[in-house]
Amino acid sequence: MLTKSSTELVRQRNSVLVLATLRRHGPLAHTEISDHTRLSSATVSAITADLEKAEIIEKSEQQAASGRGRPRVLFRQRRDCGYLIVVIISSDAVQYSLVDYSGKLIDRFSEERSHDPDGAARFVNGVREGLSRVLARSRISQEKVLLISISSKGLVNSSEPVLVWSPIFGSDQIDFELALKPDWKAKVILDNETLLVAAALGAREENVKGADFRSLAALSLGHSIGLGIIRRTSHGGHEVSAPNFGHMLHMANGGLCRCGTRGCIEAYAGFYAILRTAFEVPLDTIPAKFVPVAELDKIAARARQGHRISGFAFRQAGLALGNGLSRVLSLTERMPIAITGPGTRYYDLLRQGIEEGLGQSHMVRMEGMPELRVVADEQILVFEGHLNRALAVIDEDIVVAGVQGGD
Amino acid sequence: MLTKSSTELVRQRNSVLVLATLRRHGPLAHTEISDHTRLSSATVSAITADLEKAEIIEKSEQQAASGRGRPRVLFRQRRDCGYLIVVIISSDAVQYSLVDYSGKLIDRFSEERSHDPDGAARFVNGVREGLSRVLARSRISQEKVLLISISSKGLVNSSEPVLVWSPIFGSDQIDFELALKPDWKAKVILDNETLLVAAALGAREENVKGADFRSLAALSLGHSIGLGIIRRTSHGGHEVSAPNFGHMLHMANGGLCRCGTRGCIEAYAGFYAILRTAFEVPLDTIPAKFVPVAELDKIAARARQGHRISGFAFRQAGLALGNGLSRVLSLTERMPIAITGPGTRYYDLLRQGIEEGLGQSHMVRMEGMPELRVVADEQILVFEGHLNRALAVIDEDIVVAGVQGGD
DNA sequence: GATTTTTTTCTCGACAGTCGAGAAATTTAC
DNA sequence: GTAAATTTCTCGACTGTCGAGAAAAAAATC
Incomplete structure (x- = not known):
């Protein structure tokens, strides 16, 4: 709002809008683009003609003769x-x-x-x-x-x-x-991994819920702890962020973390931390660089058989996560939490602690427990998040830089 | 970005831009508006003519003959x-x-x-x-x-x-x-008080620093604890928020808060909490509804004379604030913290605790202590924040609703 | 006092963009 | 073969911004 608008900017925005709907809904005909974007047919003609001349999109050769009437010509991105x-x-x-x-x-x-x-x-x-x-x-x-x-x-x-x-x-x-x-x-962008997971999940959920989607957090459990948050802004866009959740303070002067500070969430909920608690190693021990998952599986198995200290290790991890999440929600708003990453295999052991940790806060007592869901396939989500964000960036750059010149 | 743009929207945006610069810099002449907004002279003519016809702005009658050449005509908002x-x-x-x-x-x-x-x-x-x-x-x-x-x-x-x-x-x-x-x-808007303080301080700081301004947090200390955050968005706008900081979890199963939950920050740093600690009342005592400031002044005086438990009460309050702030910064970014409200009179006693509490986190150890400053005149800032936000809202509404019809 | 200089404001034509309406294209139905 | 249906394309109207230069108006100069 600090900067002026111009008619050229309108064209840019609308061109990006056309490319974005093409991304979301696949190859589309003139009419469908018009429907989705709410741009008039004449405008769609003008924009697609420009984009075609600039070699950004192309008309799809073969189209299924869907009904009677003049057959549709589908536009799609030029792959090259x-x-x-x-x-x-x-x-x-x-x-x-x-x-x-x-x-x-x-x-x-x-x-x-x-x-x-x-x-x-x-x-x-x-x-x-x-x-x-x-x-x-x-x-x-x-x-x-x-x-x-x-x-x-x-x-x-x-x-x-x-x-x-x-x-x-x-x-x-x-x-x-x-x-x-x-x-x-080439332009270079860098994002936190869990931010991308949140972005991908948010995009998926918005495709289902439409305007009802408000916000979502993704929590990745593993050797380290990641958090990504996606929220709709007032203008209809999205705002994503990756807070430094794993190293947010859980408890002053608490267990020693890999980062050298004491009391980080990760120092209670990271894989090495669970191991440390389960083996009753002092909390100021310098933590293991890497913990084989098999090691943690063993502890989990013992915990599931009722072994007290093993169960405690997971419960304590859950508490740290729950307390931390409650703090995040206090600072933002109540939102669903999608739990992902290799640590989800221990969710049965973590769950009680997480819920208890969440329940200790004013926010959750007042507004109720947020929805917790477990989401598999973190790797796929990371890649999906990459594509969502990167292709949107490319669309924007290509329109801003390239269309006026044509070919 | 989800929605289409049109030429009318361009005019709306630019009209709002003109009104906003008029707000920021007082009555301005045609030329000055053009300079500030980077709109061409012709566009400024068109927009001011529209706004004048719609009885939103008016030409100022008397102008100081500033130099030679055709005298400037200043535009200002019509007060009625x-x-x-x-x-x-x-x-x-x-x-x-x-x-x-x-x-x-x-x-x-x-x-x-x-x-x-x-x-x-x-x-x-x-x-x-x-x-x-x-x-x-x-x-x-x-x-x-x-x-x-x-x-x-x-x-x-x-x-x-x-x-x-x-x-x-x-x-x-x-x-x-x-x-x-x-x-x-009339439209009705409601904002958290400390959010408005942050908004006002942010606007002031941006006027000084210009584009160098990134973000700022305002912390209000009193019977209850408030926090407001203002950050620049990527598009040049501002995003303000008022996290539920006072009732963010400080310590699980900690002192009883007025809100009925245990362990909120306020239950350690609110005035009643400081009193409770200083008098060594058990932490699960239902807190006093209201604490006369004179009461707290007495404790502060004792603390300044070296009375141990009184000093401890303030230090503990500082620690809760510092830990909480460190968590906020972990979730956002490092930013200056302006401390305001009646509690600033005890800042000498709180400071050490706040800094210690901040220093216990990974974020502060890594990026350094954020700038802490004490700001007086909270009431003035609240009002200033009201004006900033409310008049901007009015400008926008008035342009969106009113200009096309004219009179 | 007339003329020149300087500065500001206003106006005009060019250009860019969107839109609605209707023409053109092209297929299916009868 | 013709009518109906559907999609795409095109044209003129409208709105917006911009640059250039005309018009306005005061100070400086002769």
């Missing part, structure tokens, strides 16, 4: 309009996916992460090599790569692609913009 | 374009202010709150009477009142003017929209 590389950084591997402008996966491979000590700098080189390899395998011109969308666990700068803190590299910041600028002219 | 009633609800009184469209205070009076038990319903009637009285005193037509802007401590619904929870009425919800609809055609 540009490409997107999705980089998903996880604790043990980095996955590279090449996606075309229509959202179709073209190539994918993973590279194992070397757990070498001289971390960040070397890791960045690895990513640069990985990206080169994507190009080499697919024989796509580097110019055609419009966006590199990266995700990681940890804390991300909201405006620049800088990984501020991560469970892997700690405070060794990584500025991907800086690292990739010499080689790539 | 419409009126705003500001209602500030505090624990012991309700203040009514009548303000004209230019932001000038016309009339103001306060009515003492009766502390009667049959609370909410009766209180609403009092407000209705108060509003009638404003009209009667000023002889302004009710039609001309465009907006009633109400503020209170407590939790407010973000989309409707409904007081969800307040220290005064507890969970007795008050729907001001519903209560005032029969009598008033």
Whole structure:
């Protein structure tokens, strides 16, 4: 609102709107675009003609003769309009996916992460090599790569692609913009992994509920704890955020966390923390770098058989999560919480603690327990979130930069 | 972005932009409006002509002959374009202010709150009477009142003017929209008091820092604890929120709060909580309804003389605030914290605890201590926040509803 | 006092965008 | 083969912004 509007801006916005509906509903005919966007038929003609001339969309060749009347011509994104590389950084591997402008996966491979000590700098080189390899395998011109969308666990700068803190590299910041600028002219974006999960779940839920959808939180349980929140803004857009939930203070002077601080939520609810409690190791013990899931499965099995201290470890983790979630809800609003990540396999053991922890707060006592649901397939959701966000960014960039010139 | 744009919308936005710059910089000439808004001179002519015809702005009669050349004609809001009633609800009184469209205070009076038990319903009637009285005193037509802007401590619904929870009425919800609809055609908005403080401080700081301003939190200390946050959005607008900070969980199963829950921040940092700790009353004692400030002053005096338990009461309050703030910052970002309200007189005693409480978190250890500042004149800031928000709302409504018809 | 300079405001034509209505295109039904 | 149905395309009207330059009006200069 601080900045002026112009008629050109109207066209830009409406062009992006057309591309967005094309994304959401697949190939559409002139009439359908008009229906979905509420733009007049004449305007749709003008916009599609421009986008077609700019080689962003194309008319679909074959159309099923659906009824009588002049047959529809479907518009769809030109797949060769540009490409997107999705980089998903996880604790043990980095996955590279090449996606075309229509959202179709073209190539994918993973590279194992070397757990070498001289971390960040070397890791960045690895990513640069990985990206080169994507190009080499697919024989796509580097110019055609419009966006590199990266995700990681940890804390991300909201405006620049800088990984501020991560469970892997700690405070060794990584500025991907800086690292990739010499080689790539593509734009680089970086998002927290659980933010993408929330974005994907939010988009799915909005497709079902429509305007009834208000907000949603995604909680990822694993070696570390992630939280993503998506909320509708007043203008009909979405606002997503990835609070530093895992390292929010749970209890002053509490258990020692991997990050070096005491009392973080993760120091109670991360896998290593559950292990520590179950084995009655003192809470100020420097936590294990990595915990095999099999180890935790054993504790879970014992807990399910009624072993007291094992059950307590999970309950305490649940309490930390519940208290933390209650604080998040106090600061935002009541919203459904989707629980995801490898830790969901212990949800039967965590649940009671989570609910108890939530129930200890004013907010939950007053407005009631938020809906808790378990969602599987975190990896798919992360990728889906990447596509949602990245392709929207590309649509916007391509319209802003490219349409006026035409070809 | 979900909705289409049109050329009419462009005019609306730019008209609002003109009105907003007129608000920020006072009466302006054609040229100055053009400079500030970056709209072309011709567009400014068109827009001001429309606004003038619609009786929203007027040409200022007398202008200082500032230099040579054709003298400037200043545009200013027409003061009789419409009126705003500001209602500030505090624990012991309700203040009514009548303000004209230019932001000038016309009339103001306060009515003492009766502390009667049959609370909410009766209180609403009092407000209705108060509003009638404003009209009667000023002889302004009710039609001309465009907006009633109400503020209170407590939790407010973000989309409707409904007081969800307040220290005064507890969970007795008050729907001001519903209560005032029969009598008033004016729009009704309701905001949390500390949110308005944050909004006012944010506007002030942005006037100084310009684009460097990112975000700010206002913390109000008193019988209850309030928090307001203002942040710049990516589009250049502002997002304000008033988290339920006072009743965010500080410590599970902690001290009993006025709200009936255990462990709220207020149950450690509210005035009654400090009193309770200083007198070593058990933490599950039902807290005093109201604490005379003189009582707290005595404790503070003792604390300053080195009395151990009195000092501890303030330190514990500071810790609760600091821990809570650290959690807020974990969920948002590092930002300056402006401390306001009657509790600032004890800031010397609270400070150490607040800083210690902040320092116990990962976020502060990593990014450093946020700037803490004490701000006096909370009442002035509340009113300023009212004006900022309410007049902006009026500008928008008036342009959307009124300009096309003209007179 | 007339003329020039300077500054501000106003006006005009060009251009961009959206919209409604109706023409053109193209298929199915009879 | 013709009518009906349906979709796409095109045209003129309307609204908006912008740049350039004309008009207005005061101070400076001669």
